[in-house]
Amino acid sequence: MMQNRNEKCWCGSGQKYKKCHMEFDEKIKEYELKGHIVPDRYIIKTPMEIDKIKESAVVNTGVLDYVSQNIKAGMSTEDIDKLVYKYTTENGAIPAPLNYEGFPKSCCTSLNNEVCHGIPDENIILKDGDIINVDVSTIKDGYFSDASRMFIIGETTEEARKLVEVTKECLEIGIAQVKPWGHIGDIGAAIQEYAEERGYSVVTMFGGHGIGNEFHEEPFVSHVGRRDTGMLMVPGMVFTIEPMINTGRPQVYVDKKNGWTSYTMDGSLSAQWEHQILVTEDGCEIISF
Numbered sequence: 182m183m184q185n186r187n188e189k190c191w192c193g194s195g196q197k198y199k200k201c202h203m204e205f206d207e208k209i210k211e212y213e214l215k216g217h218i219v220p221d222r223y224i225i226k227t228p229m230e231i232d233k234i235k236e237s238a239v240v241n242t243g244v245l246d247y248v249s250q251n252i253k254a255g256m257s258t259e260d261i262d263k264l265v266y267k268y269t270t271e272n273g274a275i276p277a278p279l280n281y282e283g284f285p286k287s288c289c290t291s292l293n294n295e296v297c298h299g300i301p302d303e304n305i306i307l308k309d310g311d312i313i314n315v316d317v318s319t320i321k322d323g324y325f326s327d328a329s330r331m332f333i334i335g336e337t338t339e340e341a342r343k344l345v346e347v348t349k350e351c352l353e354i355g356i357a358q359v360k361p362w363g364h365i366g367d368i369g370a371a372i373q374e375y376a377e378e379r380g381y382s383v384v385t386m387f388g389g390h391g392i393g394n395e396f397h398e399e400p401f402v403s404h405v406g407r408r409d410t411g412m413l414m415v416p417g418m419v420f421t422i423e424p425m426i427n428t429g430r431p432q433v434y435v436d437k438k439n440g441w442t443s444y445t446m447d448g449s450l451s452a453q454w455e456h457q458i459l460v461t462e463d464g465c466e467i468i469s470f
Contacts, residue, residue, distance in 0.1 A: 184198050185198065186198050186199035186203055187199065190202050190203075191222065191227075192227040192228060193227045193228065193229050194227075194228065205415075205416075208362075209413070209415060212362075212413050217364075217413050218411060218412045218413060219412070219413050219415075220399070220400070220412055220413065220415060220418060221399070223394070223398075224391055224398060224399055224400070224418055225415060225416075225417040225418060226393055226394075226417045226418070226419055226459075227417070230324070230393060230394065231417070231419070231459065233321075233322055233323075233324040234324045234325070234326060234392075234393045234419055234459075234468065235459075235468050236321055236322065236324070237274065237319050237320065237321035237322070237324045237325060237326040238319075238326035238328075238457060238468040238469035240268075240269060240272045240273075240274045240319045240321055240326070241317055241318065241319040241326035241327065241328055241457075241469045242326075242328065242469050242470055243268060243272065244265055244268050244269055244288075244317045244319065245315065245317055245328060245329075245330050245470075247264060247265075247268045248261060248264055248265065248315050248317075248330075248332075249330065249332070251264055252307070252313075252315070252332050252334070253307070253334070254307050254308055254309050254311075254334050254335050255306065255307065255308075256306070256307055257301075257302065257303045257304070257305055257306050257307070258290040258292070258299070258301040258302055258305045258307070258313075259301045259302055259303040259305075260303075261288065261290050261301060261315060262286045262287050262288055262290070262301035265287045265288040265315075265317055266279075266287040269287065269317075269319055272321075273321065274319045274320060274321040275319070275320040275321075276288065276317070276318070276319065276320075277318035277319055277320045277325055277327070277396050278316075278317075278318055281396060283440075284298075284300075284441060285300060286300055286301045287301075287317075288301065288315060288316060288317045288318075289301075289314070289315070289316040289329075290305075290313060290314070290315055290316075291313065291314040291316070291442070291451070291453070292305065292307075292311055292312070292313045292314075293311060293312060293313075293341075293450055293451075294444055294445045294448050294449060294450055294451060295314075295442055295443065295444055295451065296384055296387070296425050296427075296433045296443040296444060296445060296451045296453070297314070297316065297387055297425060297442075297443050297453060298316075298435075298441040298442050298443055299314075299441075299442050300439055300441055300442060307334045308334065308335075309334055309335030309336060309337075310334065310335060310336065310337045310338065310341070311333075311334040311335075311337070312331060312332070312333055312334070312337060312341045312344070312345055312450065312452060313331070313332050313334065314329050314330070314331050314332075314452065314453045314454075315329060315330060315332065316328075316329035316453070316455065317329065318396065320396075323394075324393060324394065325392050325393055325394070325395065325396050326392070326457055326468070326469045327392050327396075327421050327455065327457050327469065328421070328455050328456055328457055328469040328470050329423065329453055329454065329455035330454060330455075330470075331345045331348065331349070331452050331453065331454055333345060340428060340450065341450055344381070344426065344428050344450055344451075344452045345452050347375075347376065347379055347381060347426060348424060348425075348426040348452040348453060348454055349454045350375065351372045351375055351376050351383075351404075351424040351426055351454075352372075352422060352423070352424055352454040352455070352456060354371045354372055354375045355368045355369075355371055355372045355404070355422045355424060356422055356456060356458060356465065356467065357371070358370075358371050359414060359422075359458055359460060359464065359465040360414065360460075360463075360464050360465065361414060361415055361416050361460055361461070361462060361463070361464075362413065362414070362415065363413075363414050364408070364409050364410055364411050364412065364413060364414065365400050365402055365403075365406075365410075365411035365412045365413075365414060366403075366406040366407050366408055366409065366410035366411035367406075367408050367409070367411075368389075368402060368403075368404070368406070368422060369388075369402070369403040369404050369405045369406030369407075369411075370405075370406045370407055370408045371408075372404045372405070372424050373404065373405040373406065376424070376426050381426045381427060381428060382426070382427045382429065382430055382431035383404050383405050383424060383425070383426060383427075383431055384404070384424075384425035384426070384427060384431050384433055384451070385403065385404070385405055385431055386433050386443070387423075387425060387433075387443070388401050388402050388403045388404055388423070389401070389402030389404070389420055389421040389422045389423045389455070390402060390420060390421055391418070391419065391420045392419060392420060392421055392457065393419045398420075399412070400412040400418075400420060402420055402421065402422055402423075404422075404423075404424040404425070414460050415460060416460050416461055416462050417459075417460065418459075418460040419457065419458065419459050419460075419468070420457075420458055421455055421456065421457050421458070422455065422456055422458060423453055423454070423455030423456075424453065424454070425451055425452070425453045426451065426452055426453070427445050427449050427450070427451045428449045428450045428451075429445055429447040429448070429449025429450075430445070430446060430447050430449070432445070432446035432447070433445055433446055433451075434446055456469065456470045457469035457470070
């Protein structure tokens with residue numbers, strides 16, 4: 182919604198609208214009139230919101246660094262969860278997954294053929310050869326951050342090692358597509374092309390998402406797609422890119438008992454890497470990784 186040109190800008194800069202975001206809003210309106218899907222203003226973060234999201238992201242990245250320093254064979258996934266809770270709370274923040282829609286733990290630990298949303302458990306013990314995704318999300322002062330990393334426990338198979346490597350490359354390929362006035366579909370198209378050319382499949386049931394003021398916001402970021410489709414990316418948008426790549430087929434199912442953990446339908450290995458991205462005036466910035 183346009184505002185009076187002489188009023189203070191909606192972004193909180195203190196400048197008059199005509200000197201700040203008026204030209205920006207008019208450009209978005211032009212794209213909308215041409216039939217493009219454009220972001221609502223709520224999705225576009227103000228400078229103050231970006232600063233607060235980045236503060237949350239510092240803790241979130243610190244959590245993953247802490248896990249990286251301590252993860253090893255013989256520990257349980259519950260032990261990982263305790264590390265996450267300890268670091269997060271000691272740094273003045275809250276683990277976002279804890280009690281989110283009933284999720285019982287502070288992070289997700291997804292092992293081998295688990296695609297995502299694995300629930301930490303004292304009976305699940307890491308052993309040499311395992312690959313595991315640790316997905317952490319943080320609330321600090323009401324603002325959200327989110328990222329995940331893959332870890333290889335000890336020595337693993339060439340198949341597993343290559344999957345982890347290619348999945349990270351898929352993430353990097355996706356991030357390379359993020360630029361202002363491009364389209365969300367460019368991300369998925371690039372990831373799908375890269376993965377499938379190398380003989381892997383891309384999970385379509387889950388994707389990235391807007392984040393910042395809430396845990397999950399628009400837009401949905403698919404990891405498959407067509408270029409020049411989907412929502413317009415504009416400076417101030419914050420979202421995750423988190424491709425889930427399988428060695429086998431892309432189909433997955435969710436555990437009926439716990440209602441959360443998803444597995445590959447064919448039992449094949451799965452890997453995921455996730456970064457949180459800010460769209461900037463000239464490209465993008467990785468703010469949690």
